[in-house]
Each structure stands twice: as structure tokens, then as C-alpha cells.
Amino acid sequence: MFTGRIGELGAVEQIKGDVLRVRAPKSAGRVRDGGSACVNGVRLTVRPVDDALEAVLSAETRRRSTFDTLAAGDAVNVETPLQVGDPLDGHLVQGYVDAVGKVIRIDDEGGSRRVWLRPPERLLDRLLAKSPIALDGVSVTIAEVLRDRISVVLLPMTRSVTTLGGLKAGDRVNLELDLVGRLVEKAPPSAVGKALPQLPWAGHVDGRAGVEKVLRQLAAGGGVVVWDPETEGEGDVIFAGARLRPESFTFLLTKVCGFPAVPCAPEVLRRLEIAQMPGEGDRQGTAWSIPVDLAAGTGTGVSAAERAATVRKLADPDATAEDFLRPGHVFPLAARPGLLAERSGHTEATVALCTAAGLAPVGVCCEVMNPDGTMAGSADLEVAALRWGMPMVDLADLKAWL
Incomplete structure (x- = not known):
């Protein structure tokens, strides 16, 4: 068993036939003949030879990992097994690769670096936001x-002491799922629902502390679930407009599956000269406005990237009426001036949350639908919140604490 905390960076000295030799002086001094070492997330039976480790690679190991392209001179992450009394600083890693993923994009975010990976489709439904995963043996x-x-x-430390600091688009990495995630996957929905309140990072939160968690999530660019059991009997996923990324809009379209709309404070729509749609509105009294597109766009305005850019421009305090085309594909909603004190709806909740998070009073809300096309209820939303790594809060708590 391993922890995903790398002991040292090794270097491949040679691969000759099915024999791999990795220079790893620290690890070679800790392993006995026939012992184990985790190399780039793959558990190998090794023997120490001077300051190196030698292992025989099976055809199965090559087929299921990135070892099919490993070459002399490559840097590798090396970890020796967890011993009794050792601190468990990462998470439990077995060294059995579940799949190979591909790096598709890397974004610098201040001192941190966000790495986007595409795992095999068969693995996606087994992955949970805010849960551990091993990338080339590194716990992240x-x-x-x-x-x-x-x-x-x-983080900078992780990049400096592992091979992950050298990742670039197109690279392949070994993936191993978290053991806890495997257990959740096998658990019935009722058991998952009962476990949710015990989790500090996802699921149903309440009270002032819960609302503060929701605000922190929004301010960081994450999504939250707001459940309205009284007015609509539906739950919406909400993102802050100022922090909206194309990937988040794609998530709304493909996972949340409702109709994305953009609640705005009324003064924003007046400043941008976006008029309300004619007619009496829907049964809930939602104030739909004329849909818009970003004038500076180059496509049809339908793509997730273009719609996300339009939303971010709506949230830009320097935006003007000339920045938008009318009609378009992004549907603003006018929140009531008194927000939740005047109307209990997701429109007002979205604007109230963005304002309380210190962001522009513009957000995106989208109803959560079940795979069969019905609207998600409370139990469905709680399971979704766990899978998506989002806090879920009742509208009543927002009214009480915002």
C-alpha cells in the first residue's frame, strides 16, 4: 500500500526487453529483494541493484499503463510501501492503474496550475469532485x-517534487481511483443520501455555516445547488457570472440538463439597455428579458465558450449596450429589486448569492433534470451534489442568512 506522496524522482536508466531499471538511490536503500515500489503509479515487484531498482514488466502492465512508451532518461515518480507507523499524508494508493488519461489543457492560475484531463468514458461516472485520485502515482x-x-x-510544491510539473497538453498519465470512491459507487442511493450530511465539502448544508460554504464555493468559481421545495419544487445549479468558464457552461448543458438562464440585478439590465420580453411571463412570475449574444463573438453564439463569454460580459461593470447583439442565445432574467425579501425564486437567489460573495450581481442558474427527463427532487439532488462536489442549500436558508 502507498500514499501518493512521492519519495523521490527517479530516472529510467534502461529498458531492455522486459526489464526496467530505474535509478532511485533513496528507494533502493529501503527495498529488499522481491519487495514492492510504486513507479509512476504502477506497483512493481523490484530488487535493489546498487542505487537502482530493477523490475520485470509484464505485457499486461505495459498494456494498461503508460509504460508502453517509457524510455531511457525519462523521469519517474518513485514511492516505497507504507510502513507501520508512517504518516498517511496522502490517500491510500494501491498501485493498480485503472486507466490512462490524456492531458488536454493546462491553465495557469496565479501560483497554481489547473490541469484538464480526459479519462476514458467508462471511468467518468466513477469519478467524484473533491475526492482523491492518483496521477502517475501522485495523490491529488x-x-x-x-x-x-x-x-x-x-500547487508549486507538487510540481517541483514530482513529474507533474513537466506535464503538457498531449501527455498521457496513469490514473488510479480512490478506494472510498469505489465504495460509494457500490453503495445504494439511500446510503449515499444518509452519508451526505457528514461530508463538509458536499451535500446538504444548512444554517449560517452552510451558506458561508456556498458563498466560498461561488467566489472560487464553483457551482452550488439551491433547492426550492415550496415555490417551484425544483433544484438549480448556480454559477457566478463573473467566474463562469466554458467548461462550467458545458457542464450545465450536458450534466444538469435544464435551461440555463442568466439572472441579473435590474440595474444591470437597465444600464445595458436589455428590455424585458413582452407578455405576462411564466407561471412563477419570472421576468424574462430579450436574449443577447456578445457582439465581439465570431461564431453563432451557441457554443458553450461563446455563451460563457457573453455571461462574463454581462457581469463586467464596464460593459455597454453596444457590447451585445439582440436577439441572441443567452437569456437574462430580471431579479426583483428586493431580491429574496420580495420574491422567493432561483432568479433572486442567484443574484443575492453573487452579491453576497462580493461579485457582480449576475449569475447563471439551470434546473437539474433526471436522466429520464423528470425534474430532480431532493433525494436526487443530494446524490448529484455528492457526485459533482457541490454544496446544496435550501432557499429558506438563503432567505434567513443573506
């Missing part, structure tokens, strides 16, 4: 799980 946390990709955030 999944930040987001979207339709066809996941992201992890690498």
Missing part, C-alpha cells in the same frame, strides 16, 4: 468533473 484532488474531462489543481 479532483477539482471538477465535467462531461468528458476532469481538472486537478497542482
Whole structure:
């Protein structure tokens, strides 16, 4: 058993036939003949030879990992097994690769670096946001799980002491799922629902502390679930407009599956000269406005990237009426001036949350639908919140604490 905390960076000295030799002086001094070592996330039976480790690679190991392209001179992450009394600083890693993923994009975020990976489709439904995963044997946390990709955030320390600091788009990495995630996958929904309140990072939160968690999530660019059991009997996923990324809009379209709309404070729509749609509105009294597109766009305005850019421009305090085309594909909603004190709806909740998070009073809300096309109820939303790594809060708590 391993922890995903790398003991040292090794270097491949040679691969000759099915024999791999890795220079790893620290690890070679800790392992006996026939012992184990985790190399780039793959558990190998090794023998120490001077300051190196030697292992025989089976055809199965090559087929299921990135070892099929490993070459002399490559840097590798090396960890020796966890011993009784050792601190468990990472998470439990077995060294059995579940799949190979591909790096598709890397974004610098200040001192951190967000790495977007595409795992095999068969693995996506088994991945949980805010749960551990091993990348080439390194314990990291999944930040987001979207339709066809996941992201992890690498801190400077992780990048400096592992091979992950050298990742670039197109690279392949070994993936191993978290043991706890495997257990959740096998658990019935009722058991998952009962466990949710015990989790500090996801599921149903309440009270002032719960609302503060929701605000922190929004301010960081994450999504939250707001459940309205009284007015609509539906739950919406909400993102702050100022922090909206294309991947988040894609997530709304492909996972949340409702109709994305953009609640705005009324003064924002007046400043941008976006008029309300004619007619009496829907049964809940939602104030739909004329849909818009970003004038500076180059496409049809339909793509997730274009719609996310339009939303971010709506949230830009320097935006003007000339920045938008009318009609378009992004549907603003006018929140009531008194927000939740005047109307209990997701429109007002979205604007109230963005304002309380210190962001522009513009957000995106989208109803959560079940795979069969019905609207998600409370139990469905709680399971979804766990899978998506989002806090879920009742509208009543927002009214009480915002």
C-alpha cells in the first residue's frame, strides 16, 4: 500500500526487453529483494541493484499503463510501501492503474496550475469532485468533473517534487481511483443520501455555516445547488457570472440538463439597455428579458465558450449596450429589486448569492433534470451534489442568512 506522496524522482536508466531499471538511490536503500515500489503509479515487484531498482514488466502492465512508451532518461515518480507507523499524508494508493488519461489543457492560475484531463468514458461516472485520485502515482484532488474531462489543481510544491510539473497538453498519465470512491459507487442511493450530511465539502448544508460554504464555493468559481421545495419544487445549479468558464457552461448543458438562464440585478439590465420580453411571463412570475449574444463573438453564439463569454460580459461593470447583439442565445432574467425579501425564486437567489460573495450581481442558474427527463427532487439532488462536489442549500436558508 502507498500514499501518493512521492519519495523521490527517479530516472529510467534502461529498458531492455522486459526489464526496467530505474535509478532511485533513496528507494533502493529501503527495498529488499522481491519487495514492492510504486513507479509512476504502477506497483512493481523490484530488487535493489546498487542505487537502482530493477523490475520485470509484464505485457499486461505495459498494456494498461503508460509504460508502453517509457524510455531511457525519462523521469519517474518513485514511492516505497507504507510502513507501520508512517504518516498517511496522502490517500491510500494501491498501485493498480485503472486507466490512462490524456492531458488536454493546462491553465495557469496565479501560483497554481489547473490541469484538464480526459479519462476514458467508462471511468467518468466513477469519478467524484473533491475526492482523491492518483496521477502517475501522485495523490491529488479532483477539482471538477465535467462531461468528458476532469481538472486537478497542482500547487508549486507538487510540481517541483514530482513529474507533474513537466506535464503538457498531449501527455498521457496513469490514473488510479480512490478506494472510498469505489465504495460509494457500490453503495445504494439511500446510503449515499444518509452519508451526505457528514461530508463538509458536499451535500446538504444548512444554517449560517452552510451558506458561508456556498458563498466560498461561488467566489472560487464553483457551482452550488439551491433547492426550492415550496415555490417551484425544483433544484438549480448556480454559477457566478463573473467566474463562469466554458467548461462550467458545458457542464450545465450536458450534466444538469435544464435551461440555463442568466439572472441579473435590474440595474444591470437597465444600464445595458436589455428590455424585458413582452407578455405576462411564466407561471412563477419570472421576468424574462430579450436574449443577447456578445457582439465581439465570431461564431453563432451557441457554443458553450461563446455563451460563457457573453455571461462574463454581462457581469463586467464596464460593459455597454453596444457590447451585445439582440436577439441572441443567452437569456437574462430580471431579479426583483428586493431580491429574496420580495420574491422567493432561483432568479433572486442567484443574484443575492453573487452579491453576497462580493461579485457582480449576475449569475447563471439551470434546473437539474433526471436522466429520464423528470425534474430532480431532493433525494436526487443530494446524490448529484455528492457526485459533482457541490454544496446544496435550501432557499429558506438563503432567505434567513443573506
